[in-house]
Amino acid sequence: MIIAVDGPTASGKGTIATALAEHFGLPHLDTGLLYRAVGRQVFLDGGNADDGGDALAATGFPDSLLGDPHLRDEETGGLASRVSVHPTVRQALYERQRSFATQPGGAVLDGRDIGTVIAPEAEAKLFITASVQARAHRRFLEMRDRGVPVTLAEIEDDLRRRDERDRNRAVAPLVPAADAMVIDTSALGRDEAIAAAIEAVTHALS
Numbered sequence: 001m002i003i004a005v006d007g008p009t010a011s012g013k014g015t016i017a018t019a020l021a022e023h024f025g026l027p028h029l030d031t032g033l034l035y036r037a038v039g040r041q042v043f044l045d046g047g048n049a050d051d052g053g054d055a056l057a058a059t060g061f062p063d064s065l066l067g068d069p070h071l072r073d074e075e076t077g078g079l080a081s082r083v084s085v086h087p088t089v090r091q092a093l094y095e096r097q098r099s100f101a102t103q104p105g106g107a108v109l110d111g112r113d114i115g116t117v118i119a120p121e122a123e124a125k126l127f128i129t130a131s132v133q134a135r136a137h138r139r140f141l142e143m144r145d146r147g148v149p150v151t152l153a154e155i156e157d158d159l160r161r162r163d164e165r166d167r168n169r170a171v172a173p174l175v176p177a178a179d180a181m182v183i184d185t186s187a188l189g190r191d192e193a194i195a196a197a198i199e200a201v202t203h204a205l206s
Helices: 013-024 031-045 052-060 063-067 074-083 087-101 114-118 132-145 152-168 190-205
Strands: 002-006 028-030 107-111 124-129 181-184
Touching (some): 002 013, 013 028, 013 107, 013 124, 028 031, 031 052, 031 063, 031 087, 031 107, 052 074, 107 114, 114 124, 132 152, 181 190
Parallel strands (some): 002 124, 028 107, 124 181
């Protein structure tokens, strides 16, 4: 059983995917972390995230980089969005994600193109969304709790730029799969969003 969870930044898809994996007893992969690692590696290499060659070279990042706390920084998130527009980068990471998705017993993957590209055969597909304002507020609280000096307006601007890049890139744009169940978490609390997702997946599997 494969469960695909897609959606924009700060929509709650990671929290939902983690909860689904626990509920259904499946392994979970946050595919966005792979792109964040590429973006971080470009930075460490002194490269340019907008340069296809620099971005492709960074796909050879060591596995240890996945534990780097800087992967969760806003700056790294922006770099991830920039490197993800390169088709060569997406192809380099495709097999890694595909192998995880098709392991015996199944898996839960969250990202931006799981239901459309990585695992279009997934038995359950969710597209988690929320307004820019709701997403920015969540990210602002997260950054504040981590002691990161950033304003709500800056986060909103960053999210709008990322959305624009993700939705309009030529390869694997951020769009719901035709058969995805859309869940808007703008007005939902954490537990409500998780409950809605579990109900949607259970219905899809019935």
